[in-house]
Amino acid sequence: MADNSRFDHDLVLAHKFPETTFTYTERDAAVYALGVGACGRNAIDSDELKYVYHENGQQFVQVLPTFAALFSLGSLTNGSIDLPGLQYDPRLLLHGQQYIQIYKPFPSSASLINKVSLAGLHDKGKAAILELETKSYEKQSGELLCMNRSTIYLRGAGGFSNSSHPYSYSNYPVNQAAAPKIPKSQPFAVFEDCTQPSQALLYRLSGDYNPLHSDPMIAEVAGFSRPILHGLCSLGFAVRAVIKCICRGDANIIKTISGRFLLHVYPGETLITEMWLEGSRVIYQAKVKERNRAVLSGFVELHVTPSL
Numbered sequence: 001m002a003d004n005s006r007f008d009h010d011l012v013l014a015h016k017f018p019e020t021t022f023t024y025t026e027r028d029a030a031v032y033a034l035g036v037g038a039c040g041r042n043a044i045d046s047d048e049l050k051y052v053y054h055e056n057g058q059q060f061v062q063v064l065p066t067f068a069a070l071f072s073l074g075s076l077t078n079g080s081i082d083l084p085g086l087q088y089d090p091r092l093l094l095h096g097q098q099y100i101q102i103y104k105p106f107p108s109s110a111s112l113i114n115k116v117s118l119a120g121l122h123d124k125g126k127a128a129i130l131e132l133e134t135k136s137y138e139k140q141s142g143e144l145l146c147m148n149r150s151t152i153y154l155r156g157a158g159g160f161s162n163s164s165h166p167y168s169y170s171n172y173p174v175n176q177a178a179a180p181k182i183p184k185s186q187p188f189a190v191f192e193d194c195t196q197p198s199q200a201l202l203y204r205l206s207g208d209y210n211p212l213h214s215d216p217m218i219a220e221v222a223g224f225s226r227p228i229l230h231g232l233c234s235l236g237f238a239v240r241a242v243i244k245c246i247c248r249g250d251a252n253i254i255k256t257i258s259g260r261f262l263l264h265v266y267p268g269e270t271l272i273t274e275m276w277l278e279g280s281r282v283i284y285q286a287k288v289k290e291r292n293r294a295v296l297s298g299f300v301e302l303h304v305t306p307s308l
């Protein structure tokens, strides 16, 4: 049992995060797109080539909406977070959820200013849950580009408050919570995609260097038979499926992305994304084919109701 006597929720809550900057280039956008499987099955895929190549030059490449999630990585060091009052074993950290609001399409390169705040902190007994909100502004125009809310699941770090009244703080609307009800009906669309055995090694080059995704010994300590895929990589695969099957390749109609990581994915496994359309909201669930287990579920909100 972890010693959480030094876990101080008031200290965590009082922490003021410094503003950080994040600069990316066209190359970063393309490396990210390859990391989440764009063009992985077809190098000339007309919906996806635009994220890695443009005939008039790299400055015209488009940026996937899930690229936004990278902007929030500045709060982490090697995939884990260090805050006064926060007591946990970084090897047991897992990504629980991600919520992204997109306010305008991303330029192919940009310098951003990130304003980070604590959006939630919960004692779940066996785990602590930390939620960080990152608002990213374009440095040049000062315009708000997107907001990320990352939920970090700290196994073994719960039990820091009175178990009859477990501590729970959040400062955002409940309807933005990530787990939608999966419809019982047949999915509107289904998309199957293979992750590569090297997927996590490629994805980490986009900035999440947590060794859980690359080091067999660390993965074993964390309770896995081998390194696991980044949650945000699985999210990238699932949202690509939505862009392809529902948005007809037009990612600019995506307004909000939400996902809850239900179970780990091993690089090399096949992801089957099932999608249901409810007006302008797409509910999705991704399963690993080899284990027939749901690994990710969430929703994508669109600016328009697609005419299909």
Ligand SMILES: CCC/C=C/C(=O)SCCNC(=O)CCNC(=O)[C@H](O)C(C)(C)COP(=O)([O-])OP(=O)([O-])OC[C@H]1O[C@@H](n2cnc3c(N)ncnc32)[C@H](O)[C@@H]1OP(=O)([O-])[O-]
Residues within 6 Å of the ligand: 076, 079, 080, 093, 094, 095, 096, 097, 124, 127, 129, 150, 151, 152, 153, 208, 210, 228, 229, 230, 231, 232, 260, 261, 262, 263, 264, 265
């Ligand atoms: C961040 C950057 C670093 C990146 C790292 C990665 O990519 S790692 C790779 C990517 N990530 C992964 O691979 C992680 C995959 N996911 C998992 O392995 C498991 O879902 C788990 C270990 C996170 C939780 O399982 P479990 O059996 O221990 O949980 P339980 O069902 O007993 O519920 C306990 C409480 O927690 C709540 N809650 C539950 N799940 C989530 C969630 N995802 N999210 C939020 N909350 C969650 C649940 O509602 C309940 O609260 P309630 O309702 O009582 O108030």
